[in-house]
Amino acid sequence: MERITILVADDHTIVRQGLRALLAAESELEVIGEVGDGRVAVEAVKELHPEVVIMDIALPGLNGIDAARQIASLSDPPRVIMLSMYTDLEHVVHSLRAGASGYVRKEDADVELVAAVRTGRPESPFLSPSFDRRLIEEHLRKAEARVGQREEYEPLTPREREVLQLVAEGRPNKQIAAMLEIAVRTVEAHRASIMRKLNLTSQAGLVRYAVRKGIVPPDE
Amino acid sequence: MPSAAAVHGPSAIADVARAFHELVQKASLIRELESSSRRLAALSARVTQAQEEDRARIARELHDGLGQALTAVKMDLSAAGRQLGPEATATRRRVVDARKLIDESLEELRRLVFDLRPPALDTLGLAAALEAYGREWQERTGVTVTVEAERFEPRLPFEVETALYRICQEALANAAKHAQASRATIRVAREEDRVGVVVEDDGVGFDVAASTESENGPVGVGLLSMERRAADLGGVFHIESAPGRGTTVRVSVPLHREGQ
Ligand SMILES: Nc1ncnc2c1ncn2[C@@H]1O[C@H](COP(=O)(O)OP(=O)(O)OP(=O)(O)O)[C@@H](O)[C@H]1O
Ligand SMILES: [Mg+2]
Numbered sequence: 001m002e003r004i005t006i007l008v009a010d011d012h013t014i015v016r017q018g019l020r021a022l023l024a025a026e027s028e029l030e031v032i033g034e035v036g037d038g039r040v041a042v043e044a045v046k047e048l049h050p051e052v053v054i055m056d057i058a059l060p061g062l063n064g065i066d067a068a069r070q071i072a073s074l075s076d077p078p079r080v081i082m083l084s085m086y087t088d089l090e091h092v093v094h095s096l097r098a099g100a101s102g103y104v105r106k107e108d109a110d111v112e113l114v115a116a117v118r119t120g121r122p123e124s125p126f127l128s129p130s131f132d133r134r135l136i137e138e139h140l141r142k143a144e145a146r147v148g149q150r151e152e153y154e155p156l157t158p159r160e161r162e163v164l165q166l167v168a169e170g171r172p173n174k175q176i177a178a179m180l181e182i183a184v185r186t187v188e189a190h191r192a193s194i195m196r197k198l199n200l201t202s203q204a205g206l207v208r209y210a211v212r213k214g215i216v217p218p219d220e
Numbered sequence: 221m222p223s224a225a226a227v228h229g230p231s232a233i234a235d236v237a238r239a240f241h242e243l244v245q246k247a248s249l250i251r252e253l254e255s256s257s258r259r260l261a262a263l264s265a266r267v268t269q270a271q272e273e274d275r276a277r278i279a280r281e282l283h284d285g286l287g288q289a290l291t292a293v294k295m296d297l298s299a300a301g302r303q304l305g306p307e308a309t310a311t312r313r314r315v316v317d318a319r320k321l322i323d324e325s326l327e328e329l330r331r332l333v334f335d336l337r338p339p340a341l342d343t344l345g346l347a348a349a350l351e352a353y354g355r356e357w358q359e360r361t362g363v364t365v366t367v368e369a370e371r372f373e374p375r376l377p378f379e380v381e382t383a384l385y386r387i388c389q390e391a392l393a394n395a396a397k398h399a400q401a402s403r404a405t406i407r408v409a410r411e412e413d414r415v416g417v418v419v420e421d422d423g424v425g426f427d428v429a430a431s432t433e434s435e436n437g438p439v440g441v442g443l444l445s446m447e448r449r450a451a452d453l454g455g456v457f458h459i460e461s462a463p464g465r466g467t468t469v470r471v472s473v474p475l476h477r478e479g480q
Contacts, residue, residue: 012288018295025302058283063343085287087330089355090340090348106291107326110298146371155373197373 003028004117007050009067010083011036011059019054019083019109026114038062042070050078052117055100057084057091065091065098072099072122072201073191075173081116081126083109092131093139099201102126122202143199155197161215163190167203168210265452268445272337272382279336287329294322338385346381347371350388350406361396363421369408376415380473383449384408384417387457390442391419391469399423399467410475414455417471425461446471453477 006023008031010016016034023029033048035041039061045053053071057064068080079101084091092103102120104112105128112128120126127133156164166176173191177184200206210216301315333339334356341349347369354367375381388406395404401423408417431443443459446469450457455473 012284012292014292015288015295018292018299021299022295025299057343058339065343085283085291085326085330086339086343088334088338088340088352090344090352094344094348106288107294107323109291110295 009041010056038067069098168216365404395421419469425465
């Protein structure tokens with residue numbers, strides 16, 4: 001079986017211990033890092049390039065959902081599986097909109113987490129069976145509709161529109177940074193801010209938005 | 221030119237002096253009243269704030285302490301369960317029971333945390349927290365509630381989000397307790413440099429003047445606390461209702477406060 005590298009982001013030692021034991025039982029899963037802070041998690045992803053991040057929501061520094069959103073805006077991002085005590089619809093829906101590949105209730109980690117790590121994808125996220133999938137999908141659609149309304153006025157700054165165009169043209173961050181004579185980190189920050197403001201979760205969504213607004217021509 | 225004393229006599233001077241003295245006393249009484257009511261308002265604001273901080277702290281301790289410990293115990297229990305041989309049926313059953321008990325405790329803990337301070341209010345903001353509360357309220361009361369809450373970018377300040385959440389919570393609590401409504405609505409929207417909140421129900425309504433200005437003081441603390449919370453933010457609170465006409469609570473608070 002193929003090896004899957006994992007970064008664990010949870011601020012509770014006892015939970016991390018439990019997770020380590022749980023994941024150690026699966027030979028192809030390898031924990032390559034543990035962090036206890038959302039902002040540090042984003043940095044660790046850039047450094048360690050894990051394939052999967054197991055992400056708590058109540059984290060110091062930056063909450064897990066905002067961290068997931070920032071991670072999703074990196075180039076070639078890892079899959080993020082949310083693992084939280086929170087079970088309400090709002091947290092699940094916001095996580096999925098932030099680009100998460102799955103959402104597992106913390107107390108169900110023992111039976112569901114491994115499956116979520118193996119099978120969760122942004123386009124078909126793993127959800128605990130205890131969640132009402134139909135209700136979640138309905139809320140995702142409503143949230144999409146809200147974004148549609150909000151686009152009537154321009155939410156982006158001129159600089160962000162500039163970055164959006166270059167991103168939608170498929171240019172890597174490094175090239176954009178060179179073209180605008182700014183740091184790569186600044187490009188990443190603009191990208192994250194654009195995704196957040198437009199409530200987008202993926203590169204594809206970003207391109208669709210840019211096309212719809214006539215910022216870039218449709219690609220056939 | 222004749223003096224006032226010459227015209228009205230000494231007793232008149234005494235009257236004027238007395239009246240003047242009384243006036244001065246009244247003025248200083250009014251000043252004292254004003255200053256003590258200001259002190260009271262400040263005290264009440266501080267008490268409210270302290271209460272919110274306590275609620276947030278207890279919710280966090282429940283979530284971070286008990287909650288995380290319970291989930292960790294459950295993981296351990298599962299790991300132990302997996303090591304049991306096939307003959308240990310009785311032990312395995314006890315493990316299953318223990319895990320179920322943990323799930324129930326966590327459900328309970330979640331309810332407690334939600335009542336104290338919903339996590340969504342911190343992680344996701346006012347709109348999501350109100351949506352979560354509306355759903356919970358609807359399930360509990362059987363009354364349909366619609367939540368139309370604008371998302372603010374950047375988020376509203378902590379005290380504003382908290383106060384507006386509590387106001388909506390109290391307004392819906394009243395609707396559940398008194399209104400016999402079939403529908404309720406929460407709306408939160410930006411109005412230039414203010415945030416407007418409207419909570420409406422189509423229930424039995426009530427005579428506002430009679431229940432807010434009764435001789436024995438206010439009936440409950442609900443309306444009063446909504447008004448106070450709005451005032452603490454430099455905002456205003458209105459309630460419109462009449463028997464048979466439903467009830468509408470309106471609050472408007474400034475987005476930015478001078479001198480802060
Ligand atoms: N939505 C409503 N529909 C009908 N009557 C209402 C509504 N809201 C308030 N009232 C009336 O106004 C009174 C005062 O409300 P208030 O919230 O101050 O007190 P309470 O709900 O009775 O008690 P408390 O809030 O302290 O638990 C209520 O007793 C009720 O008669
Ligand atoms: Mg009340």
